[in-house]
Amino acid sequence: MLNLLKIWRNEKSREIIVQIIVLIIFGWFISWLVGNVSGNFERLGKDLSFEFLFIPAGYDINQYLISYNNRDSHLRAAIVGLLNTGLVAICGIVIATIFGLFLGVLRLSKNWLANRIAYWYVEFTRNVPILLHILLWHGIIINTLPHPKQAIDIFDVSYLTNRGFYIPKPIAESGIELFYLFTVIAIIFAVLFSRYSKKRQELTGKQFPVFWINLMVIIVFPCIALAFNNFPISFSIPELKGFNFRGGLHLSPELIALTFALAIYTAAFIAEIVRAGILAIHKGQREAAESIGLKPDKVMNLVILPQARRVIIPPLTSQYLNLTKNSSLAIAIGYMDLVATLGGISLNQTGREMETMVLVLLIYLCISLSISSLMNWYNYRVKLVDR
Amino acid sequence: MKIKALLAASVAGVMFAGSVLAGTLDDVRARGKLNCIINTGLAGFAAPDDKGNWQGFDVDFCKAVAAAVLGDANKVSYTTATGKTRFTKLAAGEGEILSRNTTWTFSRDVDLAQTFIGVNYYDGQGFMVPKKLGVKSAKELDGASVCIQTGTTTELNLAEFFAGNNMKYNPVPIETNAEAQELYKAGRCDVYTTDASGLYATKMSFDNPEAHVVLPEIVSKEPLGPVVRHGDDQWADIVSWVLRAMMSAEEKGITSKNVKKLAAQDNKDKEINRLLGKDPLQGLSKLGLSADWAVNVISQVGNYAESFERNLYPLTIVRGMNALYKDGGLHYIPPIK
Numbered sequence A: 001m002l003n004l005l006k007i008w009r010n011e012k013s014r015e016i017i018v019q020i021i022v023l024i025i026f027g028w029f030i031s032w033l034v035g036n037v038s039g040n041f042e043r044l045g046k047d048l049s050f051e052f053l054f055i056p057a058g059y060d061i062n063q064y065l066i067s068y069n070n071r072d073s074h075l076r077a078a079i080v081g082l083l084n085t086g087l088v089a090i091c092g093i094v095i096a097t098i099f100g101l102f103l104g105v106l107r108l109s110k111n112w113l114a115n116r117i118a119y120w121y122v123e124f125t126r127n128v129p130i131l132l133h134i135l136l137w138h139g140i141i142i143n144t145l146p147h148p149k150q151a152i153d154i155f156d157v158s159y160l161t162n163r164g165f166y167i168p169k170p171i172a173e174s175g176i177e178l179f180y181l182f183t184v185i186a187i188i189f190a191v192l193f194s195r196y197s198k199k200r201q202e203l204t205g206k207q208f209p210v211f212w213i214n215l216m217v218i219i220v221f222p223c224i225a226l227a228f229n230n231f232p233i234s235f236s237i238p239e240l241k242g243f244n245f246r247g248g249l250h251l252s253p254e255l256i257a258l259t260f261a262l263a264i265y266t267a268a269f270i271a272e273i274v275r276a277g278i279l280a281i282h283k284g285q286r287e288a289a290e291s292i293g294l295k296p297d298k299v300m301n302l303v304i305l306p307q308a309r310r311v312i313i314p315p316l317t318s319q320y321l322n323l324t325k326n327s328s329l330a331i332a333i334g335y336m337d338l339v340a341t342l343g344g345i346s347l348n349q350t351g352r353e354m355e356t357m358v359l360v361l362l363i364y365l366c367i368s369l370s371i372s373s374l375m376n377w378y379n380y381r382v383k384l385v386d387r
Numbered sequence B: 001m002k003i004k005a006l007l008a009a010s011v012a013g014v015m016f017a018g019s020v021l022a023g024t025l026d027d028v029r030a031r032g033k034l035n036c037i038i039n040t041g042l043a044g045f046a047a048p049d050d051k052g053n054w055q056g057f058d059v060d061f062c063k064a065v066a067a068a069v070l071g072d073a074n075k076v077s078y079t080t081a082t083g084k085t086r087f088t089k090l091a092a093g094e095g096e097i098l099s100r101n102t103t104w105t106f107s108r109d110v111d112l113a114q115t116f117i118g119v120n121y122y123d124g125q126g127f128m129v130p131k132k133l134g135v136k137s138a139k140e141l142d143g144a145s146v147c148i149q150t151g152t153t154t155e156l157n158l159a160e161f162f163a164g165n166n167m168k169y170n171p172v173p174i175e176t177n178a179e180a181q182e183l184y185k186a187g188r189c190d191v192y193t194t195d196a197s198g199l200y201a202t203k204m205s206f207d208n209p210e211a212h213v214v215l216p217e218i219v220s221k222e223p224l225g226p227v228v229r230h231g232d233d234q235w236a237d238i239v240s241w242v243l244r245a246m247m248s249a250e251e252k253g254i255t256s257k258n259v260k261k262l263a264a265q266d267n268k269d270k271e272i273n274r275l276l277g278k279d280p281l282q283g284l285s286k287l288g289l290s291a292d293w294a295v296n297v298i299s300q301v302g303n304y305a306e307s308f309e310r311n312l313y314p315l316t317i318v319r320g321m322n323a324l325y326k327d328g329g330l331h332y333i334p335p336i337k
């Protein structure tokens, strides 16, 4: 008895006991849940089976990044949906980051007008639910833009309609390989060159205009390759045929509305994160940097931002996760993402609610975990090194 | 939101399925109300009137069942479902009947473990286009943008029709008929496709119905009917015989006007007597129904023809395939013996 009390009074062993108890309760709960579900499945005469993934889906999808038709399997339909989710998520994140950064800096600007505009933008945007943003953009595109027959014509190569935007689509022809090769070489060069110039600066204090040189290389090099092989690129130009435009690249109203709504909404939050990150840096840092004669952009790039980054990145990560998960609101306007394909039509046509929902949940979990580990890795790289 | 509801419903359905399987009749009686799953809104089939009461052909059927089991056609509470959520909602026990333009197919019957209790409307999938497009046949729709309700047989038929005719199309998926109308009117799609009955209903709800045409092609068989959960045969029998009673009544000339009179007298046609409780109907007690069950249905809701005429004639829908067999239609009712 006394011994037991002793064990309990010891902080270390008490911790272990509590953890074991919690674990047992949790395990019991899980096994109850699983048992309950499987019992009820049995009573309903249903089984848990993923075979439906391999039978033909039977439905068509209006946007596919890999080839797809209605004879392909539910699995392929799910992958098409997943890629569509990836497309809006990536485009949304890129636009939201650039726009959010810009707004955040604007919010701190001493220019009263710019500051106020950014302020009102942020306040308005983040206080309106994301679903309304999505419906609003979709509604605007569908109800204000003209029918394909009266499309807004941009130089006879691009068209804006209420069925979406049609733009020329580059098509690679033979001889394009050299272009790819040169592009890769240019990028490798750029990476090596920035490393070299950084080292050189540390040793000698001399600087190259690294950014401009790299930009030149990355543009000029591939162009040389193109010219060398007589420009092996042609363009498919959209053309009005029958009911719709054919050829070219089609950006559907759903894709545009969803991407913009997500980007614009998330940008408002990112702006606040950026502002908070910059304000978190003690003003002494700025004053010290200015006092040694650094120009304002140098102060920002060399002193403030590197320190602000570690304050910014963790909340930024959760914004990226939010954007990705919010993209599942696609269903409201009929954008065919993962939830609409696997978790929507496939679920409904096969009646496999449990299986499809479990898959959708797992896939979202994987996406979220990958994003956050990527960001953690980046955070680790940029964190302050104590000297 | 929607997805969350769906998930919750499916999990709930799986967890509580045990409690809703048997004894549906007892549940309904204990509650004093029938829960019925209907459309989110389709004129003629299920749509709220200006007082906010649900009206329509599918709604009438819910009322008929309530009249048979509770004696009062008004004791129904309605739950709406989209094409996508309907089976989940039925499985989750949100209603005892799904009365929502639902096509009887093999896999829904067998794999989704539903019980189709009969056909109350023979339909087929059609196409509607604005007249100004000048389209005369569905074979001319190559390249068109087509609005479709997801989670329906429509979606699958459409894919087969276009692939079978070597045509391409751009599917625009939507959830409800109301959304489809918005997108169709805004010109997001050239064509709206669904069951022909739905097309007529949609067309009549437009400001200018003449500006739209339903193309002649009917590309599928859509036998529509009420659905109940697998596993409660008593309940399935009740629901299916309510439907047959309404059709028998039409066949025998029993209407909401004359049913009381016919029930009070001895009729030459003994089937009328059995239906209206004058002569005993073997086994009725096994269904747990009182002798005046059919009288309640017919006096409060009407026979099949009355419901059809009241709800669907305004949409310019004719009886056609939905006439009784003796009038050249497909409805052939097993005898009430």
Ligand SMILES: N[C@@H](CCC(=O)N[C@@H](CS)C(=O)NCC(=O)O)C(=O)O
Residues within 6 Å of the ligand: B038, B039, B040, B041, B042, B081, B082, B083, B100, B101, B102, B103, B149, B151, B152, B153, B154, B175, B176, B177, B178, B194, B195, B197, B198, B199, B222, B224
């Ligand atoms: N019969 C088909 C289609 C049923 C369907 O969704 N019909 C549409 C139009 S006829 C409808 O009822 N819409 C009303 C709503 O949006 O709730 C099926 O069972 O899959």
